Amino acid sequence: MSVAVSRCTTCLVEKPVTEFGPWSARPRGIVYRCRECYNAYSREVRWPKRKTQETYKAKHRKAQRRYAAKRPEVQRAHSLARNRKAELKQSECSECGATENLHMHHPDYSKPLEVVTLCVPCHERVHHR
Numbered sequence: 538m539s540v541a542v543s544r545c546t547t548c549l550v551e552k553p554v555t556e557f558g559p560w561s562a563r564p565r566g567i568v569y570r571c572r573e574c575y576n577a578y579s580r581e582v583r584w585p586k587r588k589t590q591e592t593y594k595a596k597h598r599k600a601q602r603r604y605a606a607k608r609p610e611v612q613r614a615h616s617l618a619r620n621r622k623a624e625l626k627q628s629e630c631s632e633c634g635a636t637e638n639l640h641m642h643h644p645d646y647s648k649p650l651e652v653v654t655l656c657v658p659c660h661e662r663v664h665h666r
Contacts, residue, residue: 540553540554541553541554542554543557543565543567545557545569545570545571545574546569546570547570547571547574547578548571548573548574550571552571554567556571556572556573557569557570557571557572558572558575610646610647611643611646613646613649614643614646614649615643617649617650618641618643618649618650618652621650622641625641625650625652626639626641626652626654627639627654628654629654630654630655630656630659631653631654631655632655632656632659632662632663633656633658633659635656635658635659637656638656638657639654639655639656640654640655640656640657640660641653641654641655642654642655642660642663
């Protein structure tokens with residue numbers, strides 16, 4: 538049994554059809570770029586361009602205000618921690634000891650000044666347990 542293949546118009550490599558996203562308006566029903574090339578294009582061209590558009594900025598500000606209105610305790614904790622960042626943030630991750638890409642994590646929003654310093658991977662693990 539042969540696997541259907543298609544050629545990516547960006548990298549010009551023939552890949553299995555499963556490496557391409559769906560697009561029902563196209564004749565073959567798939568995107569003309571492979572997922573890898575499309576993701577690179579989105580990261581390098583599409584997303585930076587979109588972030589500078591006024592409509593995106595307006596929608597983003599509106600979403601931020603809506604988030605703050607729905608979660609006042611979270612907003613207050615973030616605000617207090619941001620204002621006292623210098624005295625609260627530690628120089629290394631409390632889980633693994635990493636020293637780069639550090640975030641402040643609130644285990645309990647009712648105690649806004651109790652924060653834990655975590656690196657990005659450890660912070661992701663804490664939120665997705």
